[in-house]
Structures are given as structure tokens and as C-alpha cells.
Amino acid sequence: MLDFLKLPVAAFQDFLVLSGRALNNVFRAPHYWDDVFQQMDIIGVGGLSIVSLIGFFSGLVITMQMSRSLAEYGAVDQVGPIVMLILVRELGPVLTAVMIAGRTASGIASELGSMKVSEQIDAMRALGTDPIQKLVIPRMIATAVMLPLLTIIADLIGMLGGFLIAYFTLRLPSTEYWTPAYQILEYNDLVQGLLKPFMFAFIISLVGCYYGLQTTGGTQGVGRATTQAVVVACVWIFILDALLGRIFVHMG
């Protein structure tokens, strides 16, 4: 009766096994630091421009939308703190993670998927290398380091985008935008603003690796794995965001 649940449950179990092995082996030799730095470059430096662009426009748009509502209450000077809180708590981490999921989870899934279907993963195992150590862990570490950094950059550039609207359209002096925005931030905001991307990074990298390593069925399978990786990573990002959001709102 519950047969339709078999596949997703089995897939989730396999995903947990892969995640468990990856997390368990993080501190175990051999470490492939060259691969870690190469992945940091691909994920972090490579994703910088798109993340900056998204950050800039989200800050810009939030400020525009907010300014109208705030003007009705004569509270235009509150735009800085509002944009800051929205960006740091929610949009910065989530939008950056979704962008990086689209860019990195798909990249990881297609690269590992191609390696799987052309027997390079088997060759790696046959030649004495554990694919978890060589492929999964470097991508996991690189994403976990780079995603929080990218989020900080997205937050900053988002604030800058908001400032342009506040300054030129709302005629708000720069101190009235930046000072209250800076003052509103609490420890709780900063922790969730950095913890979220850190957690999302594991979802993005491990989901990408999982679908890549599970690929079967030639080039068509690689395409399927790539799509699934992005969709599943995004869904889990939103679910985890809601869970973390609930925890932090209560703490606050």
C-alpha cells in the first residue's frame, strides 16, 4: 500500500549514508587540499558576480517597495533598519543559497554524474582513491566556507543597493540610512544570518554530490541528475530556512 514511499525513503536513506560518511571522514587523511582550494575558487570566486548582482537588486527593490508603505506612516527614515533585517535574516542567506544551488549543485551533479557514467568514479575507486574523500569532502568544505562569505557580500551589496534608492529617491542622508541600520542588528540576527548559509552549504554540496554519484543512464541521466539536484536542494533550503527561522524567532 505504501509502495510509492519506498523509492523516496530509500533515496533519503542513501543520502543520509553519503552525508554521514562525508561528515565522518572530514578530519580523516588523506586530505585533498588542492581540490578544496580549486572548488573554493569555482564556487566562491565564480559565484561572486551573480551573487553580488542578486544582492544589489534585492536591496534596491526592497527599498523601493518599502519606501511607499513607509511614506504613508511618515516612517521613511526606518527604511535602513528594515532592509538590513530582511537582508541579513532572510533574503541574503536564502537568495544567495538558491543562486548557488542553481549554479553549484547543478555543476557538482553534472560533473560527478558525467564521471559516474564514464566510469571515472569506478576508475578512481579501482586506483585506490575514495570518491568521498576526493570529490565529496572538498566540495562540502569549499561550499561551507564560501557560502557564508558570499552571503555577507550579498548582504553588503544589497544594503548598498538600498542606499542608492534611499539617497537619490527618498533623499535620506547617508547617516540616517546606515546608522540605524547598523544599530538594529543584534547578535541573534548575525548568528542566524551566518548559520543559515553554513547549513544551506551542506544541503547544496551533499545533494549535488548525491545526485551526481547516483547517476545512471548515460547523458540523459546526467541531465536528470542535474535538474533533480537543483530542485531538491532548493526545496530543502526553504524547508530548513523555515525551521531555522522558527527557532531563531522564538529565541529572539
Add this chain to the structure above:
Amino acid sequence: MGATNGQQQSVLRFENVSLAFDETIALDRVSFEQKAGETRVVLGQAGSGKTSLLKTAIGLLKPDSGRVWLLGEEITNRSEHDLFPLRSRVGVLFQEGGLFDSLSVGDNVAYPLENQQTGPSIAPDEVERRVVDALSFVELEHTLDKFPGELSGGMRRRVGIARASVTEPPLVLYDSPTAGLDPITANTIVALIAKERDVRDTANLMVTYRYQDGEIMANFRYNPESGHLVHVAAGSNGLSTTFMVMEEGRLVFEGSQKELEESNDPYVTRFVRH
């Protein structure tokens, strides 16, 4: 050829090995034993379980039941980590070569030397010398800095042979080394495999659907003086080639070339008479 006692040593042994993927049976109670210095040619059509047999032999696939011994040690339930030392003594050529796209040809061939940690690490100039030697063996020393994507299918297999044999393992496994190649290139590849066998005195397990590949392995030897393969009378050359035929995961034939050619089994004869 190796010492007489070495000939008796088992390099690969399957005992009632079965393996299935969901509903598909890949191996069905397969049993055989391969001795050191022996060549085995496994014939079978696509989906008959040839590749599964080869992957099970080095623990890339775990059997559902039965037992596997590799180089005298049982590997049936070994963990991945514990398999690495044994795998380092086995060379494998995967179907399309299995070369790492992101590494140059030289780095691909150097990979087993640099990553198989079975002893003291090898000095970089020694690695380079052995890589060049291995590539010269397959006459591809000029491709050292190229990437696999720049090579033809036949050249990729040749680099794969160089990578499989660079550590001079006592057992080399070949998965359909001639699949998808034109007949001339295919013969070149098999000639190289025979040369590798005779020069380095290795045991070979070759999985293929082409009977001609097995014929060359069984009846030709590499002559180091002329640098070519020469035909030798079967049975008089110290060569020991055993043919195996697989059908839907079962081993339906095991024996010499003569026995294979005399077989009346309709499936077996399909490979021989064409």
C-alpha cells in the same frame, strides 16, 4: 614466464557468486578460478554480466551471495578502505578507458603511482620516468601533456592500458577493450594487451564480445626481438588461455579454444562461427 610454483597460485577465484540489480540478474552462481600467468577471455553479449563479473572481481560491486578471492585473499565482505591495498596490485582498463577528463594524459598515468599508498611514496622523477615508459609501451609518449578529450577512442584505450599497467600489477582486467573501435584499431589494442601480458608476465582477464580478441590472445605471443606478435602453435607455447562464455549472468562455458570451437551449444557457437 613466471616460476612454476607461481603458475599454480590463484589470482582470482569466484565461488557461487550471485548479484542482482533490482529485478535484473547480473551474475548467477558464477564459479571459476584463475591462476597466475593465465589468460582468461570472457565472451558474452551485452547485458550478459561480463562487466559485473569484472567489477565484482575487485570489489567495486559486492555480491549478494557467494565468495570472491583476489590474489589469494577473500574480499567478499571487505570494506572499501581495506580493499585499496589489494586493488593497487590489479590493473583495470575500463570500457571507454575510464580516464579522468580533468587530468592530462601524463597525470592520468601517474595517478596510480601517486595515489595508491602501498609503500613509500615514489620520487617525482621516478614517477615521470615510469609514466614515460608506460606511454612509450603503448607508443603514445608524445601525448603526455594532452587531455583525454583530445584523443581518439583507440588512443584513450591505449592510455588506459598504460595506466592499468604502470604499477606492473600481477593481474590486469580489461573491460571490452575493443568495443566501438574499427577492426584495425581493435587489433592494435589486443596486440598491445598481448604484448603487455608477455613482456610483464601478467595474468589477464579480458571481457569482450569479439571472438577475434580471444583468438589473438590464445594464439599469438609478443616477440621482443622483432617487436611484433608471432603466431604460435596452440599448446606448445606455454600460453594458457581459457575461454568463458556468459549468458544472462550464468557461466555457460569454460574451457580451451579447441573445446570452445567444438561446442554444440547454440549460444556458444554464435560467438565462434560468424
